[in-house]
Amino acid sequence: MTEKMEAVLQYVDGNREAALERLMALLRIPSISTQKSHRDDCRRAAGWLVRELQELGFSAGLREVSWAEPGHPMVVGHDERNVGKVKSGQRHVLFYGHYDVQPTDPDALWKTDPFEPCIREDEAGRKVIVARGASDDKGQVMTFIEACRAWKAVHGDLPVAVSFLLEGEEESGGENLLPFLKANRDEMRADVALICDTAMPDRKTPAITTSLRGTVAEEVELVAASQDLHSGMYGNAAANPAFLLCQLISSLRDEKGRITLPGFYNGVSLPDEQTRQQWRELYPDDSALLGEVGLSRAAGEQGFSAIEQTWCRPSFEVNGFKGGYQDDGFKTVIPSRASAKLSFRLVPGQDPVKIRETFRAHVRRALPEDVDVTFTSHGASAGFSVSRDSECLPAALSALSEEWGRQAVMTGCGGSIPVAEEVREALGMDALMIGFAQADDRIHSPNEQYGLDSFHHGIRSWVRILAALAR
The missing domain is CATH 3.30.70.360 (Alpha-Beta Plaits)
Known part of the structure; x- marks a missing residue:
């Protein structure tokens, strides 16, 4: 498997520009789910993704939803080689992401057209893609699609069975997701869900978010x-x-x-001491979290650091x-x-x-x-946590560590990502939240960005994770 994976990674490195152009094409579609004037654009973005998956050999299509407004379609895709069946002993993963984006206001604060993506350097000289949805969540979705493309291009197949569920209403409430999962339980069930809508704690440390509030x-x-x-x-x-x-x-x-x-x-309950020690190394004092918003001292429950107050309390x-x-x-x-x-x-x-x-x-x-x-x-x-008995968790952590050259950590998240708990409620399976966004990506704000390094290493990370899950 290692030799096969290395060939795929070489393909990814040699086809960066083509992968970037595909992301740019998706970013040009103003799929703002909460605004009725962009209803057709949401359907256009969904259709674009369907065609991409079909090109890769997936049986893909739009699924209408009507339980609640706004009713933007789901994109569902299954690897044609595994429709209705999974090879004996082969692991099956369900990838979740969303193609809808936030509104762009206040528009006057954008330095460039939010739906005409461009590459520029940030204050540190890092090259970033600037556009609405670059980080949340189109850039993240495309890291996984491009990883699948690379495996297919080199070997004609994927190391695990893969299904896709791409939502069009995550930014407008997502009320249709849970009833859709329940109505399509048998089709959507897999061994584990992979969710790419989270961030890394810093530029160099990969992470899996294992708990949500x-x-x-x-x-x-x-x-x-x-x-x-x-x-x-x-x-x-x-x-x-x-x-x-x-x-x-x-x-x-x-x-x-x-x-x-x-x-x-x-x-x-509290995380184990090893996890808390990893957090202390990432955030040695309260200002490491609060400094970027002009604060320095945790104001909540005494006896816990700022990061603990948000991640596990x-x-x-x-x-x-x-x-x-x-x-x-x-x-x-x-x-x-x-x-x-x-x-x-x-x-x-x-x-x-x-x-x-x-x-x-x-x-x-x-x-x-x-x-x-x-x-x-x-x-x-309710809050969500990944089962520590998950067979997929250590495999994914190891794959991330190999790609980034630094031990991957398990982080918490103070916010809520409802899909993780909804997947567990409707389908009875765990979800691994693996993302490559950064704290300064300005998601939901003007001048949203996604680093070229995040995009490229994100693709390579998924190549490794798919291989690791196959083992």
């Missing part, structure tokens, strides 16, 4: 008097929803930064607050109502439904009799 997002509105009140005429005597809401929010953390809800930390945050007079000047008013948008980030082992119920009960207990509360849920999802 889930979320509970709640909007809380308190209503007291039937109208806004004069703070002189009613101050002290009338319940003030804005003040009560501030008290409630303050009560959710203690002086050590721990969340005070009963049973909140049930099921929470649950959190509570205030995302928005509204109540009383908001315009210029001053108005002496007691607002009749006040609201806040609040979120909990959860780690694997926590129950999002139970935490939401506990939070609501905590709020109700704290309110005076003549203050009413309304809750609006904005989602609840």
Whole structure:
């Protein structure tokens, strides 16, 4: 297998320009999923990918979705040599990515047309591709497609059975993905999912994201008097929803930064010491994470570094607050109502439904009799972690280490990537999140970029991973 793989890597090195041109062609399609004016562009991007997969010998097509808006099609592809069957003992992988992109606003901040990709040097002299979707997620998707192309070109076959699922709504909610997976469970099931929508911790260290935080997002509105009140005429005597809401929010953390809800930390565990030591080497102090946003000291739960607070500890945050007079000047008013948008980030082992119920009960207990509360849920999802019993995890880590010349690490992610948990829920299989983005890729922002080195080494990494999984 090693000799076969080396021939494929040589092919990748010798065909860089052609691979780059294909990525550029996909980046020129403005597949903004959340804007109705780009509905046809999303379908055009999906069709472009279907043709690429068909050219590589995949049985590929568009699958319509209609459970929720906006309804952009899924791209599904299977290696024709393995449609409906997998060779005896051969591993089968499902690759997931998304072809839709974020809106481009504020457009005035782009230095070049966001859908006319170009190559330029960043401040460090590194060559980068600049375009909307360059990093999130078209560049990442194309690393895997180009790895498959190289294997097919050199050997006519892939070392493992490969299926594709490319989504068109990841940037607009992705509500159709889970029902699609459930409706097509038998077709989509494989041994493991490979997800390329994550980042490396630095320029040189490859990583597999093995844990994600889930979320509970709640909007809380308190209503007291039937109208806004004069703070002189009613101050002290009338319940003030804005003040009560501030008290409630303050009560959710203690002086050590721990969340005070009963049973909140049930099921929470720490990574092993080897993993935590790897994180300390990557982020030796809090400023290594926070410095780029103008901060230096972790503000959350005491006893944990900034990276641990985001990667492996649950959190509570205030995302928005509204109540009383908001315009210029001053108005002496007691607002009749006040609201806040609040979120909990959860780690694997926590129950999002139970935490939401506990939070609501905590709020109700704290309110005076003549203050009413309304809750609006904005989602609840569990944290995700890759099983340490996974046979694919050590193989993929070893392949990444070989390509980058540095030991690959297992990282966490403070955010949520719903597809990982949805694949487990619908298909009953693990997901390996392997990506080659960088922290300064400006995803979702003007002048999004993706390094030529990320693209090229990403292709080579997938070549090695496919070979490693075949062993």
